[in-house]
Amino acid sequence: MLCRRCKEKAEIYLKRHNTAFCSNCFRIYYSEQVKRNVKREKMFKPKDRILVVVSGGKDSMALWHILLKLGYNVTGMYINLGISAYSDRSQEVVEKFSQANNAPVIIKNIEKEYGFSIPALAREIRRSTCSLCGTIKRYLFNKVAQDGGFDAVATGHNLDDEAATLLGNVLSWQEGYLARQSPVLPSTHPKLVKKVKPLFTLTERENLAYVLFNGIEFIHEECPHALGASSILYKEILNKLEDESPGTKQRFLTNFYKKGRKFFEKYSEPVKLNECKICGQVTTSEICSFCRIRLMVEKKKADSILQEGDGFNLI
Amino acid sequence: MLCRRCKEKAEIYLKRHNTAFCSNCFRIYYSEQVKRNVKREKMFKPKDRILVVVSGGKDSMALWHILLKLGYNVTGMYINLGISAYSDRSQEVVEKFSQANNAPVIIKNIEKEYGFSIPALAREIRRSTCSLCGTIKRYLFNKVAQDGGFDAVATGHNLDDEAATLLGNVLSWQEGYLARQSPVLPSTHPKLVKKVKPLFTLTERENLAYVLFNGIEFIHEECPHALGASSILYKEILNKLEDESPGTKQRFLTNFYKKGRKFFEKYSEPVKLNECKICGQVTTSEICSFCRIRLMVEKKKADSILQEGDGFNLI
Ligand SMILES: [Zn+2]
Ligand SMILES: [Zn+2]
Ligand SMILES: [Zn+2]
Ligand SMILES: [Zn+2]
Numbered sequence: 312m313l314c315r316r317c318k319e320k321a322e323i324y325l326k327r328h329n330t331a332f333c334s335n336c337f338r339i340y341y342s343e344q345v346k347r348n349v350k351r352e353k354m355f356k357p358k359d360r361i362l363v364v365v366s367g368g369k370d371s372m373a374l375w376h377i378l379l380k381l382g383y384n385v386t387g388m389y390i391n392l393g394i395s396a397y398s399d400r401s402q403e404v405v406e407k408f409s410q411a412n413n414a415p416v417i418i419k420n421i422e423k424e425y426g427f428s429i430p431a432l433a434r435e436i437r438r439s440t441c442s443l444c445g446t447i448k449r450y451l452f453n454k455v456a457q458d459g460g461f462d463a464v465a466t467g468h469n470l471d472d473e474a475a476t477l478l479g480n481v482l483s484w485q486e487g488y489l490a491r492q493s494p495v496l497p498s499t500h501p502k503l504v505k506k507v508k509p510l511f512t513l514t515e516r517e518n519l520a521y522v523l524f525n526g527i528e529f530i531h532e533e534c535p536h537a538l539g540a541s542s543i544l545y546k547e548i549l550n551k552l553e554d555e556s557p558g559t560k561q562r563f564l565t566n567f568y569k570k571g572r573k574f575f576e577k578y579s580e581p582v583k584l585n586e587c588k589i590c591g592q593v594t595t596s597e598i599c600s601f602c603r604i605r606l607m608v609e610k611k612k613a614d615s616i617l618q619e620g621d622g623f624n625l626i
Numbered sequence: 627m628l629c630r631r632c633k634e635k636a637e638i639y640l641k642r643h644n645t646a647f648c649s650n651c652f653r654i655y656y657s658e659q660v661k662r663n664v665k666r667e668k669m670f671k672p673k674d675r676i677l678v679v680v681s682g683g684k685d686s687m688a689l690w691h692i693l694l695k696l697g698y699n700v701t702g703m704y705i706n707l708g709i710s711a712y713s714d715r716s717q718e719v720v721e722k723f724s725q726a727n728n729a730p731v732i733i734k735n736i737e738k739e740y741g742f743s744i745p746a747l748a749r750e751i752r753r754s755t756c757s758l759c760g761t762i763k764r765y766l767f768n769k770v771a772q773d774g775g776f777d778a779v780a781t782g783h784n785l786d787d788e789a790a791t792l793l794g795n796v797l798s799w800q801e802g803y804l805a806r807q808s809p810v811l812p813s814t815h816p817k818l819v820k821k822v823k824p825l826f827t828l829t830e831r832e833n834l835a836y837v838l839f840n841g842i843e844f845i846h847e848e849c850p851h852a853l854g855a856s857s858i859l860y861k862e863i864l865n866k867l868e869d870e871s872p873g874t875k876q877r878f879l880t881n882f883y884k885k886g887r888k889f890f891e892k893y894s895e896p897v898k899l900n901e902c903k904i905c906g907q908v909t910t911s912e913i914c915s916f917c918r919i920r921l922m923v924e925k926k927k928a929d930s931i932l933q934e935g936d937g938f939n940l941i
Contacts, residue, residue: 482878484886571799574889
């Protein structure tokens with residue numbers, strides 16, 4: 312098979328576009344997709360300051376690389392969540408990329424800064440690791456972006472991620488989630504920074520090809536807690552539909568954005584936003600989820616110190 | 627496992643309800659479901675005259691049987707579409723049931739009454755057999771129901787059928803289809819009879835159990851033209867989701883009816899309905915699809931006679 316653009320030997324076949332590319336022309340295709348998404352969806356302007364959420368995985372490393380290459384004013388941000396060796400290896404990948412590319416990066420370490428590790432905390436307060444992790448990430452990325460005066464937070468969500476999320480939302484007809492699923496979440500409060508997903512038209516496989524063709528190091532394993540999540544089943548199912556009828560996945564997502572979403576949007580009630588009484592960040596309650604987590608950690612610590620005290624008294 | 631109701635040995639386990647029944651109690655469950663659906667969705671009243679679409683398959687035979695058993699004023703209607711041995715065997719099943727149960731039935735034969743067989747016509751006019759078949763069935767069931775003064779046309783669509791249709795409509799975000807998918811389609815024109823689906827909360831497997839437990843004869847094979855249809859893939863996929871998380875299929879459908887559908891309904895524009903210039907039945911064009919098909923058949927016949935004539939002239 313030959314590259315559609317230069318007629319050299321093709322290295323990747325994109326079934327849903329019925330097109331094959333050599334690695335060079337694939338890089339051009341990839342870059343054009345990102346440029347078009349940023350422009351068409353009004354994600355950010357050339358001079359905007361972008362905070363890129365990086366995990367060390369293929370999607371976020373591809374995003375960081377392409378945005379730098381396109382000349383955007385980009386800063387990476389990595390959060391070490393204390394998930395055993397996985398966190399250490401992924402931090403190393405991120406730091407090496409930053410040094411090699413002279414790319415600014417902000418590193419946060421939950422255990423060092425806040426005194427808890429996600430898996431231990433999840434067990435203690437009986438919440439799923441994934442939901443706890445999501446809460447903490449959303450909070451910190453927004454806070455750092457806002458404090459640092461960034462114009463947008465960019466994440467590496469790909470076509471497969473977005474289509475799987477959409478399928479999950481549709482299966483339960485969660486109108487609120489359906490109304491808010493979008494490649495661009497505008498800022499609805501002075502303390503909420505805009506969120507954008509420049510890779511939403513590119514598949515997992517295309518992001519993998521991009522990092523491989525560019526020799527970008529990345530962490531191959533998924534977060535160990537993500538295994539068995541329903542999103543994996545939804546991805547399998549969408550891949551099955553895609554095999555039978557190439558293009559189904561992208562049509563499902565883009566037709567939702569073009570046609571489906573507006574039906575839910577007009578019906579969704581605006582959420583009332585407050586400022587957290589403790590930290591001042593935006594929340595729908597009195598105290599934000601992050602501060603509530605921190606309060607629980609403090610309480611646990613106090614409890615365990617008091618219990619030790621009881622023990623001494625008994626001697 | 628024991629029957630939830632009578633504690634005898636269970637014969638069927640309904641995973642999504644986490645319940646098992648003996649065959650007797652299953653019949654009660656089944657009957658209650660149908661009664662509830664008819665009542666809650668205002669499908670028809672006790673004295674209404676119902677035309678039941680019967681194909682000889684498990685779903686429509688189950689529907690015919692349960693509606694008779696519940697004492698409704700029911701007439702079966704079967705259309706022989708000329709699909710080889712499949713049509714003859716299914717007609718036999720329907721006629722035998724009618725005689726054994728003293729149940730009135732209307733039999734139509736497309737080839738005898740209109741002079742064409744569906745498979746041959748589909749090849750000639752290059753339309754899919756399934757879409758042609760759908761057009762002809764919709765037309766004739768409505769016409770017979772209207773001419774005969776019936777209050778509703780009932781079909782055997784089950785939970786699997788409805789969920790698969792919904793998945794297909796959602797994957798392409800067809801707002802018009804989404805707005806109109808419903809267990810009850812009210813009459814929107816004096817010449818359109820109300821359409822109802824009393825089995826929409828019962829699965830294929832439950833309909834199969836119902837006909838087996840009641841010793842109802844039915845045709846096991848599916849229409850040979852239905853193989854490979856996308857609805858089969860959608861059913862497989864929904865079964866996979868159901869295996870992982872029992873109840874998903876029913877939640878997907880019933881939450882759509884409860885919550886999802888209204889979003890599309892309010893946006894769907896009312897379709898302008900005319901009366902066909904040839905037959906007077908309702909259509910969105912000048913001449914209805916059925917009459918257009920008949921005109922094409924007439925034209926083909928005339929063409930072939932004229933060609934034969936040309937042949938004679940050349941001698
Ligand atoms: Zn090329
Ligand atoms: Zn707070
Ligand atoms: Zn029982
Ligand atoms: Zn007509």
